[in-house]
Amino acid sequence: MKKIIFVHLLNDFSGSPKVLSQVIESAQNNGRDIELYTGKSSSGFLSNLTKKHHFYFYKRFENKYFTLVTFLLSQTILFFKLLKYFNKDIVIYVNTMLPFGAGLAGWVMKKPVYYHIHETYLSPTSLKYFLRSIIKISTTKIIFVSESVKELESFQNKEQLVIYNSVPQDFVINADKKDYIDKNKSGFNVLMISSLKSYKGVNEFIALAQLLLSNSDITFTLVLNAEKSEIDNYFSNFKFPSNIALFPQQSNVFEFYAKSNLLLNLSKIDECVETFGLTIIEAMSFGVPVIVPPVGGPTEIVREGVEGYLISSYKVDEIAQKIMKLSKDEKEYLRLSKNAKKRSLDFNENVFQTKILKLLNA
Structure with missing residues (x-):
């Protein structure tokens, strides 16, 4: 079976990392070989889930422009980190639209890329347009958290399905x-x-x-x-x-x-x-x-x-x-x-x- 490389941006105590933690636990309990990449943070639902937890630079600021710069830098770093899997048999599982560096890396390496999409609100609009364009060229399968999200964020000619979040x-x-x-x-x-x-x-x-x-x-x-x-x-x-x-x-x-x-x-x-x-x-x-x-x-x-x-x-x-x-x-x-x-x-x-x-x- 292919190794699964899970990728998330900010590990905190919000909903999207919590859902990803359930996905990871399901994969590990099924005997899958996994690795996890997240931006550096103090703690969150993804902490201590796996021994193969890698970190890349990311920092938020009160100033949204500073945050945008560090976000772009973080995804550049993530892109190059993932290129080490070029000759590996992997699937890249991207949680939320944001970690576009993972999508780009999967596209360059011609690896399967799965996106788990939780959000529709992203600002500015130009950022969302850019992220969707990365998904269009890179993704193999897309998971939406609700029919509402699928209706709003659907992609043509892509395998798409809805998997509702669950009560742990x-x-x-x-x-x-x-x-x-x-x-x-x-x-x-x-x-x-x-x-x-x-x-x-x-x-x-x-x-x-x-x-x-x-x-x-x-x-x-x-x-x-x-x-x-x-x-x-x-x-x-x-x-x-x-x-x-x-x-x-x-x-x-x-x-x-x-x-x-x-x-x-x-x-x-x-x-x-x-x-x-x-x-x-x-x-x-x-x-x-x-x-x-x-x-x-x-x-x-x-x-x-x-x-x-x-x-x-x-x-x-x-x-x-x-x-x-x-x-x-x-x-x-x-x-x-x-x-x-x-x-x-x-x-x-x-x-x-x-x-x-x-x-x-x-």
């Missing part, structure tokens, strides 16, 4: 340890786990907390995929309402889901269409209903009024009303909670692994 087995095990269905009796906690980006609805989450400040039984928890210093800098001019608890990036979020009653995804529908929403199915596995955007991948997971609600983050007042209703209407809350738990079973890790291995072993 450790989430299922932890979710089954306690009775989460009845937890709304001890106050009502609203959770959001998100990147530290304005288009992810961070400001709207704070606005919701402010609107519901007088409701003492409703609290808010915000977990951000960022270091404390980044968070402090972003919120330097903010005054937080007293009903918000704020946390930096976490490697383990079980307890956050266990203590929450409702999950919000507030991505702005005109700036960042969610392609899937891994936190949505993770929360639902804990019996947590959700409020998510009415466009993109979340609409393939959540049915209006069944597992939660589909509401634009621009409708802050409407979301606030739903939160108040669920905090008081135990019957409605329990109905949504049970439905959410049941729906999460459709995103089974065994199904995900079977489809991934079928792809890798073809």
Whole structure:
């Protein structure tokens, strides 16, 4: 069997490296020989997965132009690093559109290249156009995380398939340890786990907390995929309402889901269409209903009024009303909670692994 060279840009605690970690674990459990390349970072979901973990230079800056320069440099370095496999029997598995150096290397070496595409939002537009052009000339197979992404980012004359993200087995095990269905009796906690980006609805989450400040039984928890210093800098001019608890990036979020009653995804529908929403199915596995955007991948997971609600983050007042209703209407809350738990079973890790291995072993 061909060796698999997995490539990712930034190893952190966000969704795309988490999904790739599941792909890698599936491949290793299947006895495949693998190697992993990521940009240098402190830690993330891809850390300590394999002994053959190689690093290449990459650094993010607050200045987007500096970041762009280091990104281009990183991909040049990655390109030359991968040329050592010229006479090897390999497949290159590129996670997200960004590591274009891997796609170019595969094209030059005439090796099979698989792309796992999670995103549709990339800025500037010229960068996205460039990355798509690399995919067009280099890729052999393309995996999309949802039908929505496939529809938006489809490529002609390429083998393409949709493999939905899955609830990791450790989430299922932890979710089954306690009775989460009845937890709304001890106050009502609203959770959001998100990147530290304005288009992810961070400001709207704070606005919701402010609107519901007088409701003492409703609290808010915000977990951000960022270091404390980044968070402090972003919120330097903010005054937080007293009903918000704020946390930096976490490697383990079980307890956050266990203590929450409702999950919000507030991505702005005109700036960042969610392609899937891994936190949505993770929360639902804990019996947590959700409020998510009415466009993109979340609409393939959540049915209006069944597992939660589909509401634009621009409708802050409407979301606030739903939160108040669920905090008081135990019957409605329990109905949504049970439905959410049941729906999460459709995103089974065994199904995900079977489809991934079928792809890798073809």
